[in-house]
Amino acid sequence: MFKELAPYLRQRAVLLTVTHLEEDQIRVNIIPQKLKEGDNNALTTPLSVTGTAEELDRELPATIVDFVAAHLQLKNTLDKAKAEMDEAARTAQAEARSKAKTLVKKDTAKPTVAATAETAKPTPKAEPAKTASLFGEPAPQAPTAESDADEDDGILAEAAEDEQMDENGDEDLDEAA
Numbered sequence: 001m002f003k004e005l006a007p008y009l010r011q012r013a014v015l016l017t018v019t020h021l022e023e024d025q026i027r028v029n030i031i032p033q034k035l036k037e038g039d040n041n042a043l044t045t046p047l048s049v050t051g052t053a054e055e056l057d058r059e060l061p062a063t064i065v066d067f068v069a070a071h072l073q074l075k076n077t078l079d080k081a082k083a084e085m086d087e088a089a090r091t092a093q094a095e096a097r098s099k100a101k102t103l104v105k106k107d108t109a110k111p112t113v114a115a116t117a118e119t120a121k122p123t124p125k126a127e128p129a130k131t132a133s134l135f136g137e138p139a140p141q142a143p144t145a146e147s148d149a150d151e152d153d154g155i156l157a158e159a160a161e162d163e164q165m166d167e168n169g170d171e172d173l174d175e176a177a
Contacts, residue, residue: 007068015029028060042074043071
């Protein structure tokens, strides 16, 4: 039994308890101890086996071998996953730093489009409202709906004249040919 536990004992301490139960039954508990506070709880999963003395002599060594192998494999898997996560975190931090440096270089190298537009165009100032005077010029009035309608009619009339000219011009070209 101790020969089977030896590889696991190199990794962590183990608490063994052996208890006599009813009649000829014996319970063996193998409880791995935490090495430090941050240890994963899966690495301290206990093994509890109950049987007669003959059954334990026959089956306990193979059960301990399986238990130790599962724990060592789990420890290796957790260590490998942690190492991969640490490497990914370092890579992500390095990429973030390089992106931040390139953004800082771009910001200091040339101004942004918005900044050049702001410096190129002075902002127009709002003119103060003029008060009407009895003796001054009349205030300009906003165009009315009637003047807009007159303007639209004029544009439509010009377009109709252009179409007639095009039709007449095409007929003149046909006659000349």
